[in-house]
Amino acid sequence: MKRDRVIVVGAGHASAQLCVSLRQGGWDGEIVLVGDEPSLPYQRPPLSKTFLHGTTTLSDLLIRGPEFYEKEDVTFRHARVTGIDREAGTVALDDGDALSYDRLVLCTGARPRPLDVPGADLPGIHALRDAADIEAIRGTLRTARRAVIVGAGYIGLEAAASLRKLGIEVAVLEVADRVLQRVTAPEVSAFYDRVHREEGVDLRTGVGVAGFEGDGHVRAVRLTDGTKIPADLVVVGVGVLPNVELARDAGLAVENGIVVDEHGRTDDPRIFAAGDCANHYDARYGTRIRLECVANALEHAKAIAGAICGKQKPISALPWFWSDQYDLKLQIAGLSTGHDEVVLRGNPADGRSFACFYLADGRLIAADCVNRPKEFMFSKRAITQELSPDRALLADPDTPLISLLQTPARSAP
Amino acid sequence: MGTITFVEHDGTPHQVELEDGSSLMELATNHGVPGIDGDCGGEASCGTCHVIVDDAWITTTGTRTDLESQMVEMSPECGPNSRLACQLRASPALDGLTVHLPEFQM
Ligand SMILES: Cc1cc2nc3c(=O)[nH]c(=O)nc-3n(C[C@H](O)[C@H](O)[C@H](O)COP(=O)(O)OP(=O)(O)OC[C@H]3O[C@@H](n4cnc5c(N)ncnc54)[C@H](O)[C@@H]3O)c2cc1C
Ligand code: FES
Numbered sequence: 001m002k003r004d005r006v007i008v009v010g011a012g013h014a015s016a017q018l019c020v021s022l023r024q025g026g027w028d029g030e031i032v033l034v035g036d037e038p039s040l041p042y043q044r045p046p047l048s049k050t051f052l053h054g055t056t057t058l059s060d061l062l063i064r065g066p067e068f069y070e071k072e073d074v075t076f077r078h079a080r081v082t083g084i085d086r087e088a089g090t091v092a093l094d095d096g097d098a099l100s101y102d103r104l105v106l107c108t109g110a111r112p113r114p115l116d117v118p119g120a121d122l123p124g125i126h127a128l129r130d131a132a133d134i135e136a137i138r139g140t141l142r143t144a145r146r147a148v149i150v151g152a153g154y155i156g157l158e159a160a161a162s163l164r165k166l167g168i169e170v171a172v173l174e175v176a177d178r179v180l181q182r183v184t185a186p187e188v189s190a191f192y193d194r195v196h197r198e199e200g201v202d203l204r205t206g207v208g209v210a211g212f213e214g215d216g217h218v219r220a221v222r223l224t225d226g227t228k229i230p231a232d233l234v235v236v237g238v239g240v241l242p243n244v245e246l247a248r249d250a251g252l253a254v255e256n257g258i259v260v261d262e263h264g265r266t267d268d269p270r271i272f273a274a275g276d277c278a279n280h281y282d283a284r285y286g287t288r289i290r291l292e293c294v295a296n297a298l299e300h301a302k303a304i305a306g307a308i309c310g311k312q313k314p315i316s317a318l319p320w321f322w323s324d325q326y327d328l329k330l331q332i333a334g335l336s337t338g339h340d341e342v343v344l345r346g347n348p349a350d351g352r353s354f355a356c357f358y359l360a361d362g363r364l365i366a367a368d369c370v371n372r373p374k375e376f377m378f379s380k381r382a383i384t385q386e387l388s389p390d391r392a393l394l395a396d397p398d399t400p401l402i403s404l405l406q407t408p409a410r411s412a413p
Numbered sequence: 414m415g416t417i418t419f420v421e422h423d424g425t426p427h428q429v430e431l432e433d434g435s436s437l438m439e440l441a442t443n444h445g446v447p448g449i450d451g452d453c454g455g456e457a458s459c460g461t462c463h464v465i466v467d468d469a470w471i472t473t474t475g476t477r478t479d480l481e482s483q484m485v486e487m488s489p490e491c492g493p494n495s496r497l498a499c500q501l502r503a504s505p506a507l508d509g510l511t512v513h514l515p516e517f518q519m
Contacts, residue, residue: 024447043454065443322458377460377487380519
């Protein structure tokens with residue numbers, strides 16, 4: 001008898017979890033994982049953290065070792081999917097093959113947003129998304145003296161910290177007027193601004209890149225304010241674009257990501273999308289969102305495996321994120337969008353440890369925790385339980401957080 | 414080189430081949446032990462690899478570090494032998510080790 005087949009496009013965080021959850025959910029059909037990177041799915045977060053300056057190899061980063069795929073009977077194909085024929089129920093591969101599917105899951109992730117300025121394709125200018133990017137950057141580290149990082153988001157700042165650790169001079173350019181502007185409160189931005197300066201980074205905000213100069217290799221970055229910074233290594237981290245083209249060309253709805261419902265399903269009941277490329281309806285936030293974090297990719301994959309195995313459970317886990325820079329371990333729980341108040345525990349203007357809680361209507365919705373794992377784990381629980389902790393106690397370093405968890409949730413005014 | 418047993422909350426045991434140098438989180442996830450997620454890949458950032466070391470073994474494994482304490486102590490299932498599996502390295506000395514899994518990872 002022919003076995004049903006799930007085809008998973010893209011070999012990243014979402015697809016690795018999908019293989020796990022499909023088998024745990026009882027899927028006994030075929031699973032074929034088609035990825036255009038040569039490796040089995042690996043952890044991306046370390047790329048800008050330990051992997052950049054460390055001695056870790058790609059095989060250390062595999063999300064599951066090869067024995068897992070063998071044991072769970074998952075076939076890995078190194079190829080790029082070039083098209084979907086929904087009527088025939090097949091995908092076309094760039095090696096000329098076509099594969100039929102009973103269920104198709106798009107886990108195509110996102111790609112770096114290109115910088116559209118003169119000289120952006122000069123050698124020495126790198127994006128930071130996959131293992132190949134890092135191998136290329138690592139290859140330059142022995143000779144690099146001056147690095148310029150374009151974009152002060154998490155990835156750019158992590159890259160800056162990693163390169164400083166290697167003794168390379170680093171300048172960071174940010175077009176917004178503060179670092180991490182899109183994602184954190186001004187207090188947290190000011191903290192990271194201070195720390196990077198303390199670590200010797202030449203940090204410039206409110207300034208863009210006008211172009212790159214060099215002859216066969218990047219030599220300098222020209223800024224929009226007319227100044228010029230010498231550079232022999234440039235890392236561009238100005239955000240990503242979701243890989244939606246396969247879905248769009250197949251006639252599926254696309255709007256800031258592939259549009260899926262709370263089970264990860266597109267408007268074709270046989271096709272799902274997960275991770276960075278998917279824009280899901282989220283019951284917790286009552287709106288559609290597209291997120292770029294591991295936790296989101298894992299949650300999507302679990303929900304889709306449930307839908308495929310006939311055990312539907314909507315996407316609902318709390319998004320969370322982490323970022324390691326220097327001796328700082330930042331852990332973020334929830335999404336701060338829509339907050340109307342910020343409560344601090346510890347002082348971000350001094351030292352290197354504090355938590356910033358975001359409240360909306362008194363309810364805790366998110367927290368940025370720097371070297372405060374306890375505050376982070378507290379927040380994960382308190383946000384999930386929709387608690388409205390007392391502000392004064394939240395801010396008081398002598399109040400044990402666990403006591404706030406026992407406080408019954410205040411009823412909405 | 415030996416085995417480690419992960420016991421699910423409902424009592425189901427999973428015997429896993431011990432590989433020197435791997436973390437217990439890696440051993441569990443690579444062998445499909447349900448109940449250990451390891452979402453952050455072993456960076457002690459997520460707290461989804463909480464295990465409770467069997468009493469007979471806690472002197473061999475050692476008790477948790479301060480960082481681990483901060484991560485696991487907010488869990489209602491935290492006990493004196495709670496650890497993060499990603500912070501426990503497998504070695505021949507751990508042959509025969511049993512660890513218990515909580516009902517929920519946070
Ligand atoms: C440097 C860096 C640091 C990060 N740090 C953190 C962090 O600390 N915490 C956190 O939560 N998140 C972090 N992220 C984000 C996180 O890595 C992503 O959210 C996550 O990888 C998304 O998983 P995914 O499965 O959706 O996509 P990806 O992991 O991007 O996988 C998609 C895969 O699909 C492949 N693909 C695309 N199109 C096709 C096709 N047509 N055919 C075949 N294959 C295809 C791609 O090449 C890629 O391999 C970081 C990301 C980067 C780049
Ligand atoms: S795997 Fe994340 S804390 Fe252990």
